[in-house]
Amino acid sequence: MLNKKIYGVSEITGFIKDAIDNASLRDIWIEGEISNFRKAAGNYFFYLKDEFSILRCVMFSVPDIELKDGMKVLTKGEIRVYERRGYYQLYVREIKRSGIGELFLKYLELKKKLEKEGLFDESHKKPLPWLPNKIGVITSVDGAAIKDIIKVIRKRFPVHIVLYPVRVQGDGAAAEIANAIEKMNARKDIDVIIVGRGGGSWEDLWAFNEEIVARAIYNSKIPIISAVGHERDYTIADFVADMRAPAPSAAAEMVVPDMRDVEARLFSMVARMEGAVRNRVEMMRGRMDMFNEERFLRGMKRVVSRNEENLNRLKEMLIFLVKRKVEVLRENIEMLTRVLDSSSPYKALERGYAMVMLSNNEIFKSVDDVDVGDVVRVRVKDGETKCQVKEKKKI
Amino acid sequence: MSGEGEEKDMKFEEAMERLERIVEEMEAGDMSLDEMLAKFEEGMALAKFCRNKIKEAEMKIENMLDELK
Numbered sequence: 001m002l003n004k005k006i007y008g009v010s011e012i013t014g015f016i017k018d019a020i021d022n023a024s025l026r027d028i029w030i031e032g033e034i035s036n037f038r039k040a041a042g043n044y045f046f047y048l049k050d051e052f053s054i055l056r057c058v059m060f061s062v063p064d065i066e067l068k069d070g071m072k073v074l075t076k077g078e079i080r081v082y083e084r085r086g087y088y089q090l091y092v093r094e095i096k097r098s099g100i101g102e103l104f105l106k107y108l109e110l111k112k113k114l115e116k117e118g119l120f121d122e123s124h125k126k127p128l129p130w131l132p133n134k135i136g137v138i139t140s141v142d143g144a145a146i147k148d149i150i151k152v153i154r155k156r157f158p159v160h161i162v163l164y165p166v167r168v169q170g171d172g173a174a175a176e177i178a179n180a181i182e183k184m185n186a187r188k189d190i191d192v193i194i195v196g197r198g199g200g201s202w203e204d205l206w207a208f209n210e211e212i213v214a215r216a217i218y219n220s221k222i223p224i225i226s227a228v229g230h231e232r233d234y235t236i237a238d239f240v241a242d243m244r245a246p247a248p249s250a251a252a253e254m255v256v257p258d259m260r261d262v263e264a265r266l267f268s269m270v271a272r273m274e275g276a277v278r279n280r281v282e283m284m285r286g287r288m289d290m291f292n293e294e295r296f297l298r299g300m301k302r303v304v305s306r307n308e309e310n311l312n313r314l315k316e317m318l319i320f321l322v323k324r325k326v327e328v329l330r331e332n333i334e335m336l337t338r339v340l341d342s343s344s345p346y347k348a349l350e351r352g353y354a355m356v357m358l359s360n361n362e363i364f365k366s367v368d369d370v371d372v373g374d375v376v377r378v379r380v381k382d383g384e385t386k387c388q389v390k391e392k393k394k395i
Numbered sequence: 396m397s398g399e400g401e402e403k404d405m406k407f408e409e410a411m412e413r414l415e416r417i418v419e420e421m422e423a424g425d426m427s428l429d430e431m432l433a434k435f436e437e438g439m440a441l442a443k444f445c446r447n448k449i450k451e452a453e454m455k456i457e458n459m460l461d462e463l464k
Contacts, residue, residue: 158454276421
């Protein structure tokens, strides 16, 4: 008895800690039922239990789901010893509702595999066209997704939609989706594809986590937007797609520009071209003033009076040259003015629109462009007014 | 107007990009008068082309399965 070694409490706890650390209980998944849940100082404490045992758990980050006693969950984390208190516990890093446990593990496995293979690589992602002529849509005809997509595209920029109806859940859905992607690629006239469905449970969305869909998206020559309606989790399809939209309506917003924005941009570019020509006219007017005949003659007279006989002929010649130069400039200005008038961008003004210009001749497009008190020029069909900004308000 | 025929096949996106380039070149201002007028005319034709495209835009919905039947 006396020759037996006597341990200190922390010493023996240290041994236990080492033993558990050496067991490599890291990144493990544990399933169980929550009990004694409580939240303190921003941390979450609970036990996981099953029929025979309980396991103390702590979580330092905010869980993705609302935790409650009695809830079946799947947790991921590591087991360590808390030396001060002399117990071991699970440090939880991820927590999911159980029941989807098996599917979820399958998802993680496939995600890892495809990521390694490079299916998610940014370098493989294709840019979306700015304005597609034909948009392929792969979804169910019965769901809300197709209605949302049509509604948004019609409002923003109506174009040609090619629908390939598929089942989006249940047995065979994944194969139908993959097949539709291939068929659309075979057509050669489709510029971009939206593939998706409205929100649903993890099981409902499962088709979008299947390898066959992931590979079809990866192999598509046509850029693909994934649009699976769900809040937090990404599907495998989202990772492979060239662009991910959080919902079908959001995909429709990405796929076409708003025609009102495009019109405004066109209007501004035409006004800028006109401004450039106008500047050119002003520049030439200035040059013409330099050739003001009177001023020129006054200067000439001084020279001529000194050397009248010899310079008489030179004088005639110079006047002729100057007059010609002025003539050419005048013709140019007339031509520019004609061109401006004949292809004026102000057609819209005839329909009752007004164009507002800032003092630097830029188009007034945003309330940020002006301050109260600034003067702006308002151009309407038959003329121009100067108006002062009395008030500004952002909408 | 030059190139009316070739613009028929042009994509809207290309037309917008070309127009943007023309505007920038014209604003830079270092070109002859003839060049400037040519650019202006081309730019106006492009703007007209784009406006027409917007005006003509309409939605068509085609069901690929109907076609396959």
